[in-house]
Amino acid sequence: MTTRAVLFDLGNTLVSYYTSAEFPVVLHRCLEECASTLGLPPDNASLEDLFERAMVLNQEKPDYAVRPLRSRLEALFGASQRLDDTSFPALVTAFMKPILSVARLDPQALPVLEKLRSLGIKTAIVSNSPWGTPAGVWREELVRHGLLDKVDATVFCGEVGWRKPHRAPFDRALSLLNVAPSEAVFVGDHPKWDAEGARDAGLRPVLLGSEPIGDYEVISELRDVIALVAPAMRR
DSSP: OOOOEEEEOOBTTTEEOOOTTTHHHHHHHHHHHHHHHTTOOOOHHHHHHHHHHHHHHTSOOTTOBOOOHHHHHHHHHTTTSOOOTTTHHHHHHHHHHHHHHTOEEOTTHHHHHHHHHHTTOEEEEEEOOGGGOOHHHHHHHHHHTTOGGGSSEEEEHHHHTBOTTSSHHHHHHHHHHTOOGGGEEEEESOIIIIIIHHHHTTOEEEEESSSOOTTOEEESSTTHHHHHHOTTOOO
16 A cells, blocks of 8 residues: 555654663753752752652553653652642753753654655654653754654644553544555654554554564664655665
8 A cells, every 4th residue: 555654753763862771860860950940959868769769650551641740740849849830841841951962863854754745745753752741842852853844743642641552642643644554654763662553553663773673674774764655766
């Protein structure tokens, strides 16, 4: 069947951030920024206790329901601080600072999106967000990298209440694009969140990486997706 749409994961697909193994270090920095924003004393012992409690909250729900950032921060800081609609946005900015500081846009991302658009193929970004961070800050991140106006739709897990591999984020994107699952490809870096989720939702999964994983199609670089959806086209 003809491919009418290509959907992309964001983190470590279009933009690199950190690996799963690196996240605890990044999370520690996120909590330090939050504590500083709340005016808490820079006590190492208190920070380590905070980090240990945060690692318990780092577990996602088994059914993939989103656990929002606000509820996690309230669990960590709520006993000593009032997190209301005035203070919470500043905490979001603080929490996101270490995450966004390591971002690196794949140099092929914009050219590939532009090429797909020129071929008449719709595009979307479908992404989980770390610790249930709000979709708004991630759309600002897309603007920062010049990605937002290069795609036809964006869906972040918090907007549908479920994280990939749950099918809800995929279904929402396909609905926005008015495309059937069988007409869409999903490109991501993670075999479970991306490939398994896409396959379960009826899309054609493609993994970005260097090693074969199961029976999934693998591409070594973003621009290889052009040959998959338009085999007659040269790079």
